[in-house]
Amino acid sequence: MKYIDLDTVNKRMTTRILINKLVKYLFLAATLFGLIVLAVLLYRVFADTIGWLNLDFLTNRLSTIPENAGIKGAITGTLWLMLIVGPVTMILGVGTAVYLEEYAKRGRLHSFIQTNINNLAGVPSIVFGLLGLTVFVRVLGFGTSVIAGGLTMSLLVLPIVVVAAQEAIRSVPGFLREASFGMGATKWQTIKNIVLPAALPGILTGTILALSRAIGETAPLVALGIPALLIPIPSGIFDNFTALPMQIYYWTLDSVLVDEYANLAAATILVLLIILFLMNSVAIILRNKFQKRY
Amino acid sequence: MMIKKTALFSMLTAMVIATAACSSGGAEGTEQSGGNNNSSENNSNSGNDGNGGELSGSVVIDGSGTVYPLMSRIAEEFMVNEHENVSVEVARAGTSAGMQKYVAGETDFANASREIKEEEVAELEANGIESKEFKVALDGLTMVINPENDWAEEMTEEEISTMFVTGNYKDDDVVLWSDIRSEWPEEEINFYGPNENHGTNEFFVKEIIEEQDLVETINLQQEYSTLVNLVAEDENAIAFFGYGYYANNDDKIKAVEVDFGNGPVAPSLDTIAEDGEYGPFTRPVFTNLSIDAAKEKPQVKAFAEYIFQVANDFAGDTGFAPLPEEELQESLEFIQSIN
Incomplete structure (x- = not known):
């Protein structure tokens, strides 16, 4: 008597091997799908960009005439926006994270705040735009200036920074804190000298990723009412501004009026993608360099 | 290890210092150009130095997307050729959305593809803003179809105004081309048009179908680019919008020649005129100027004059x-008389 019925095993063998292979290609296809779409997108952007992305395009001011149009104003506007969003989210975000991780007692209030921060991360960006329109543009009277746009964007990406900073602070090993307390340091001295320096790479990575989210957001700026034609270059935080995604949005819509606007939009997309790529690279380098120090 | 920490901390410090620097720079910025609310005061100061001198400050414009291409072009020419230090900002939230900002005193001009409404006039009065409406150009309401559509190339004015009204052919508004003329195909018509934010929609409902309801099956869109693409891909489509959006896309969509009683007329820059062959579908487009803003800010007055010169x-x-020269001249003289 045989313990293994070879016939049955052989019969099922072919199907099992077949399914095994099939599943492999299924997952490969799932992976390729996204990549192919990205490749098509990049191909179309590059094809439309040829002949349009040059130094003049980067240094010229905005114009309704495609040959004269440039994105110096949009680039400057985006940089000003980042100068607001970066420090504001970092100060508020790290402050929140330090409070929640180091000071707040674990309890109902703590989990209530925690849940709401997570909920906030899921609120659609247009809602933040409308909030910004009411509070910063109208009530505080900032108009459609850099500071109004920057504060709106800061609120939008704040939850990302808070969560990233919390994780960074949580990953600082307890023995470091205990050693510090053992040396007679106060809580604030411990946070300032031990916890924050150790958590800083994680915090910076989170902040940069949040910035790269903010840099590409269009909906909140549309809600604020950023003008479609704004030629002067912003020189301060109370100046009106336009940003790269706004220019992409308006040029894409207006390509029904002037065909060449589609090329301008493509060139702007490429510039935005390059900026995003650089920022994400910095975030990855930071993360890899400082990972697992303890 | 220590060095890395120091490096990271100095990065952080640098960012904070940068913010501080920004905010002090920003304070100066307020004095120069400022937000919409407090700029008038500052700008009037700079204007009193002499009318012949170089102007600065900002001119804020919002409103119709139909008027936007013309206004943005004029604004750019003004900034490039006339007053380099003036910032003319042109937005295009739509006629009604732009009006809301205008009546609240947030903008200096409101572009409109329809006349100002009574309730908007009332709000202006309530807010103490003196306003004047000017015609800037003429637009022809253009009926567009797919290039493959070889039957509905000519239609009468009555056929158009009948087909767009609810309940005229069917209770459920599923209208077939053959309902309009029996020799046309028995296929469902797909109606498209701009949504209620647009003055073009309001003009169509008020002037063409005379305040009756649009067919329920109509697909109303916010963006003209979407409308152009929808019609370009749909053989049974018919849509209405301003002539400019047709003229720049005449390779993708076709204009219907409209018969107003004297044979079919195609919309063109020659036939669009208030007493022209395309007259019944011709409408002026407007801009509304806040007289108060023009008095307080010399750059607003200068730009208003420039509009009617060019x-x-x-x-x-x-x-x-184009509008008749006399009408532009009249508007120009009115603005020049504002003190």
Whole structure:
């Protein structure tokens, strides 16, 4: 008597091997799908960009005439926006994270705040735009200036920074804190000298990723009412501004009026993608360099 | 290890210092150009130095997307050729959305593809804003179809105004081309048009179908680019919008020649005129100027004058028919008389 019925095993063998292979290609296809779409997108952007992305395009001011149009104003506007969003989210975000991780007692209030921060991360960006329109543009009277746009964007990406900073602070090993307390340091001295320096790479990575989210957001700026034609270059935080995604949005819509606007939009997309790529690279380098120090 | 920490901390410090620097720079910025609310005071100071001198400050414009191409072109020419230090900002939230900002005193001009409404006039009065409406150019309401559509190339004015009204052919508004003329195909018509934010929609409902309800099956869109693409891909489509959006896309969509009683007329820069062959579908497009803003801010007055000096030079390029010179001259003189 045989313990293994070879016939049955052989019969099922072919199907099992077949399914095994099939599943492999299924997952490969799932992976390729996204990549192919990205490749098509990049191909179309590059094809439309040829002949349009040059130094003049980067240094010229905005114009309704495609040959004269440039994105110096949009680039400057985006940089000003980042100068607001970066420090504001970092100060508020790290402050929140330090409070929640180091000071707040674990309890109902703590989990209530925690849940709401997570909920906030899921609120659609247009809602933040409308909030910004009411509070910063109208009530505080900032108009459609850099500071109004920057504060709106800061609120939008704040939850990302808070969560990233919390994780960074949580990953600082307890023995470091205990050693510090053992040396007679106060809580604030411990946070300032031990916890924050150790958590800083994680915090910076989170902040940069949040910035790269903010840099590409269009909906909140549309809600604020950023003008479609704004030629002067912003020189301060109370100046009106336009940003790269706004220019992409308006040029894409207006390509029904002037065909060449589609090329301008493509060139702007490429510039935005390059900026995003650089920022994400910095975030990855930071993360890899400082990972697992303890 | 220590060095890395120091490096990271100095990065952080640098960012914070940068913010501080920004905010002090920003304070100066307020004095120069400022937000919409407090700029008038500052700008009037700079204007008193002499009318012949170089102007600065900002001119804030919002409103119709139909008027936007013309106004943005004029604004750019003004900034490039006349007053380099003036910032003319042109937004295009739509006629009604732009009006809301205008009546609240947030903008200096409101572009409109329809006349100002009574309730908007009332709000202006309530807010103490003196306003005047000016015609800037003429637009022809254009009926567009797919290039493959070889039957509905000519239609009468009555056929158009009948087909767009609810309940005229079917209770469920599923209208077939054959319902309009029996020799046309028995296929469902797909209606498209701009949504209620647009003055073009309001003009169509008020002037063409005379306040009756649009067919329920109509697909109303916010963006003209979407409308152009929808019609370009749909053989049974019919849509209405301003002539400019047709003229720049005549390779993708076709204009219906309209018969107003004297044979079919195609919309063109020659036929669009208030007493022209395309007259019944011709409408003026407007801009509303806050007289208060023009008094307080010399750059607003200067730009208003410039509009009526050059409107006809750029109308054709941006898809509008010119206004009679006398009308522009009249508007110009009115603005010059504001003190």
